[in-house]
Amino acid sequence: MRTDVFALRHIGIREEDLQPMLKTINVKNIEQLIVETIPDDIRLKEPLDLDAPMSEHEYLSHIQNLSEKNKVFKTYIGLGYHESFTPSVIKRNILENAGWYTAYTPYQAEIAQGRLEALLNFQTMISDLTGMELANASLLDESTAAAEAMSMLFEVRDRAQKKNNVVKFFVSEEILPQTLSLLQTRSTPIGIELVIGNHEEFSFTEDFYGALLQYPGKHGQVHDYAAFVAKAAEKNIKVAVAADILSLVLLTPPGEFGADVVVGTTQRFGIPLGYGGPHAAFFATKEAYKRNIPGRIIGVTKDTDGKRALRMALQTREQHIKRDKATSNICTAQVLLAVMAGMYAVYHGPKGLQYIANKVHSAAVTLADSLEKLGLYQLNTSYFDTIIVKADAAKVKPIAEKNEMNFWYVDADTISISLNEATSLKDVQLIVDVFAEVLGKDTLILDELTTDNKIGSSVTRTSSFLNNVVFNSYHSETALMRYIKRLERKDLALNHSMISLGSCTMKLNAASEMLPLSMARWANIHPFVPIDQAEGYQIILKELEQDLNVITGFSGTSLQPNSGAQGEYAGLMAIRAYHESRGEGHRNICLIPASAHGTNPASAVMAGMKVVVTKTDERGNIDVTDLREKAILHKDNLSALMVTYPSTHGVFESSIKEITKLIHDNGGQVYMDGANMNAQVGLTNPGTIGADVCHLNLHKTFAIPHGGGGPGVGPICVAEQLVPFLPGNPVIKTGGEKAITAISGAPWGSALVCLISYGYIKMLGESGLSNSTRTAILNANYIKNSLSGKFDVLYTGEKGRAAHEMIIDCRPFKEKGIEVSDIAKRLMDYGFHAPTVSFPVAGTLMIEPTESESVAELDRFISAMLSIREEIDEASIDNPNNALKNAPHTLEMITADEWQLPYSRQKAAFPLPYIAENKFWPSVRRVDETYGDRNLICTCAPIEAYMEA
Incomplete structure (x- = not known):
């Protein structure tokens, strides 16, 4: 194995793992899987025009040299x-x-x-x-x-x-x-x-x-x-x-x-x-x-x-x-x-x-x-x-x-x-x-x-x-x-185990990407210093913008939005300004599929638009007939369609180009939510599918860590007609010629953590980025097929494939008295964070393994899910006193003098052998959600409370 290729450190699957995984998925090679997953008419015909990848050592030397350009x-x-x-x-x-x-x-x-x-x-x-x-x-x-x-x-x-x-x-x-x-x-x-x-x-x-x-x-x-x-x-x-x-x-x-x-x-x-x-x-x-x-x-x-x-x-x-x-x-x-x-x-x-x-x-x-x-x-x-x-x-x-x-x-x-x-x-x-x-x-x-x-x-x-x-x-x-x-x-x-949250893309945040954040010449620059004092930053931010243009197939990028939701809003405000510049400020209808992320309609309303919800069909895809009817009905006032691609259900919808053309034919612009961009990079892009603007979650696809709920960065990438409207700043000039007013306080938003995404792209290069996407799709389909027959996958593409994530349906287990939340809590006993619960469909789990996980970690997760499935089979609606309903089990419970539950302590805390090697103990039992809302306390107890106690 080459020790100077960053992609081999970022991507968890080894060459020797591929054949058994491909056999499970029932394909000859990864290319066959990709062909069966992504519609041919949106596949990129040429590799991304990006710099050759750097080794980690080369990158750290490079980033140090750039930092010296900052004063x-x-x-x-x-x-x-x-x-x-x-x-x-x-x-x-x-x-x-x-x-x-x-x-x-x-x-x-x-x-x-x-x-x-x-x-x-x-x-x-x-x-x-x-x-x-x-x-x-x-x-x-x-x-x-x-x-x-x-x-x-x-x-x-x-x-x-x-x-x-x-x-x-x-x-x-x-x-x-x-x-x-x-x-x-x-x-x-x-x-x-x-x-x-x-x-x-x-x-x-x-x-x-x-x-x-x-x-x-x-x-x-x-x-x-x-x-x-x-x-x-x-x-x-x-x-x-x-x-x-x-x-x-x-x-x-x-x-x-x-x-x-x-x-x-x-x-x-x-x-x-x-x-x-x-x-x-x-x-x-x-x-x-x-x-x-x-x-x-x-x-x-x-x-x-x-x-x-x-x-x-x-x-x-x-x-x-x-x-x-x-x-x-x-x-x-x-x-x-x-x-x-x-x-x-x-x-x-x-x-x-x-x-x-x-x-x-x-x-x-x-x-x-x-x-x-x-x-x-x-x-x-x-x-x-x-x-x-x-x-x-x-x-x-x-x-x-x-x-x-x-x-x-x-x-x-x-x-x-x-x-x-x-x-x-x-x-x-x-x-x-x-x-x-x-x-x-x-x-x-x-x-x-x-x-x-x-x-x-x-x-x-x-x-x-x-x-x-x-x-x-x-x-x-x-x-x-x-x-x-x-x-x-x-x-x-993530330093304990895989976090397979759908839509959230919890991938490796590599140490070499993170180290520059601690360098004084990156950390100690005020956002309003003269531009010539931030030459190192300016080089990185401009190159990152250009690389994101290439990756998305668009003409311009603003790094200013400092969260995904801010990116949504920025994209819609750019569309709003574009319509106004053409004397069509009356265009205020935003079409949003019923399956969309909750921030989509909220962002549209904040941008002064009226939300019209469109239907999804029985397969979870956008109902094109309903969309056509509503686009034509509102053609005089149609502003935008907000669409997530691949869909929120983890599917590359084959009708996407028909959908984007339909919106353009009726005078609207297409906003693509970039939450699922990890399934696109290097294989397709928003420009190719016909979108006009997308936001990217740099804290998902581009390796900025989630940090327990932030920081995030949500830049927008836009087609040529929207470039003039990219957001500005009143102190330092940024944005387009007809820039909308600020989206966040600083000219380039959360600039420090943009170093992470810059490093991610520079060290992976075109081949590393596209192989990351292929592997994310491979891993998702490996889990999907491994769980087949035990869990129902709710939606798939036309050839039965998932994109980078899939939804498993837990609603049938209600007849056993088991809710999706019970599975989520039980996974803690197995050492895993639950996948995304009840989004976008109530009673489901959305699983996204990312490209960074090894096959051994995928297999551990699969083993945990199959073991839980056996526990569901053993459960009875008449007897709720089981390991699923009582999960999670704490160390305090397991070591108590008395044990009165109808299953063993080992089943409670160590249901599979691998857990003993690296046991994670939840520190509390299942929390009472409603009690906390009825008795709202949001600050620490004052010192007097301890004195009284």
Whole structure:
């Protein structure tokens, strides 16, 4: 075996495995399988035009050389992004630990208790610092969180406001520019009217439903908003506040002056800048809005034995269930980053955070005092970390850059300087030296940071925070390391076993792809630095865009969307702008098959479209006759079709080109959901099937790890006519000539993790990518045929083949008293995470093995499923006391003195021999889903609870 070919490390199937697998599938070779799976009229005729693959060693050398092209200056730009220190214990044990970054979203709570506890810590931290009752488990970035606040407050307008069509939303001119751009994107399609102005001059009239304030303002001024919020409340105007998380250590929490929503980013709690992301945003609100808050909430419940357990609460709010009635399409979070930010607070505790915040503030005051002594005028009267000075920007900029520092140049004679955790006394001295040089004066020598305070007494925090035990227990590295490990052991991730989730593509996240994330020259770049300081990033992002163009068969790509759902929305907004540019803005009908992912209809509604659902036939395919009727019926107003390909049912539908032509003939554009792109790469593509735009899930097909529920990246690739409308950014120019406004806060979204997909493509090359696709299809069909006769596969292609995933029907087992959830929980005892449960069909499991798994792992999974099938046969609806109904079985159960179940302990915990070699123990028994919703608790218990106990 060649040791320098990355594809042989990424793809789990060996040459010697092929013949037995092909025999099981009943084909002579893989090519025969592909011919029988993918319609011939959409097969690519030529290989993808991509660079030759690099070895892992060549790639790491290459990425190191590219990093040297980035200039890592001391950056004081601010605008929502600040350098921070990632504690090494968190970097090594979470960011660089596959046990944390390869886990999936905690839908199976019993094997995700560690992650859930870390997220509960995060929610507690946010609730404490914001002064709000309820926080979610993170959102994508500050700007999208602010847009979600605007939308949520629009949704919760009272009956009179809705009746009177109250649609105005006030936005303070102090708001961050990228946030304003995103509010403009989100507001127009759903009929919200933005009014931007000075909050001190705002007229509190009854034609406004909400307002958004920035705290501190974009250039650092800390306003006392208490009177504003009180007046707004009198007029039934709800107020959202975008707040800096570190400043809330010293400033009055918005919840204490009456805010209805508080949003922001936790990036400065130990998360690398990464040229814009990924970073965990936060969203906190009043408990009255618990049914409306977007994203995920972690809640406390109990398990079968009454033991405390955690789970995702109130999932009935999610767009998977609400579909076109959803007010948000958010189906993910930034879990890995939220875990890191929460651990930052655990490690430092309240006193540590106070020390950091005070040090940052002292540095800002010291700088302001020094510059004033040099004769410069500083405008802010009350500030935390940012000062604004009057000086000649044209003279300051070249001298600052010569000294490798970046400021924010507001205008020709106004400069904003934001200091941060990484700013030392020496750094303050260097800034003073720059301004002294500009003025032609002798510099001032600084001996220490001042202890003066420039935060007004009316906005100074007096309340305590982070009083819970968890934030006051793990302040040594040894203690935190062990706490992190204790949580990690409660979670099943890809470093333990295959996670065969359909539609989610849980493939290998190779170490060589991940290593660059820890390199300082990639991690420490602010998203708004001058382009020439990010040359390495620019090379990678442009090449990644070009490679994705080639792979999809399209003409342009935007990497800005920072989740798959954001990509859906971006694609639809590009289509909307295209129609408007042609004088056809009335086109607003979006056709969506009944089998579509729940985010599809939610995204369409957010884009201002009206959803018309089309039927699927008895084989699960799009009903072309019904689609034709509806396309013709709505031809004058048809905007788009949203289609997933291969279908959500894991089938390459042979009618796809007929379908796309039908839409084009009736004036619409075709949006392809890229969730199943892992079955296309190198063999077919969206351009070939006739689509106009697709989003890609880089956290699925292109190897960015799921991180327990995020980060994700959802770029859009578009045909030539849509290229002019790719999204822009108000600070750094990106996008097309007629760019729509921002989709996420940073110009290139979560740029740091795009390095992973870049490495994935560069190391695999054309042959590795196409062989990955072939192997994914091979593995799916191997499992399908191995389970044949024991489980019914719900849908297949015309020749009986599955694509890269298949759906097995568990509904017949109800006659034995067995539900699909029982199978999911029992798989935990066998050491596996369940496949996707009840999506897209209730009562089913959707299995996707990916190309990264070995035949031995596939066989273990098959053995587990066949063993469970025998247990189903043994079950009886009259006797529910069986291993399936009692699953999962914990170590506490198995080692208890008493055992009163009608089957053995061995059957409960070790039903097959392989399990003993690597047993994974669920840390709780089956969780009570409804109890947690009826008794909603979303924060850690306060220290008093432990004292009382």
